[in-house]
Amino acid sequence: MQHPKFIITSGGYLRLGMVTLHRDLLMPHEDCLGGGFYEFDYAGGILVLSGKSFDYGTPRWGKVSVLKVPEPYRGMPIVYRDSWGSQLDVTHQFTIEYY
DSSP: OOEEEEEEETTOBEEEEEESSGGGGOOTTOOEEEEEEEEEETTTTEEEEESOBTTTBSOOGGGOSEEEEOGGGTTOOEEEEOTTSOEEEHHHHSEEEEO
């Protein structure tokens, strides 16, 4: 069954998609720095990342210096909510580049 999942690659790419497994979002020869699930808060206009990947664990944000975000999400605030209720304002914590 497919679900809305995301990963962070070792190259700093945020990759999203409707997939069965997080590894389905990886390209050949890429490594994963963790992942989870995503949803859109349409009322607030926010991309909400949350949870963890069963294969790769929670995102290792400390290994990311520049986050590369798909162009369609330009200007959209991004937050990550962990399992303990903490929230990371991804948009303001990282230098964002769009691809």
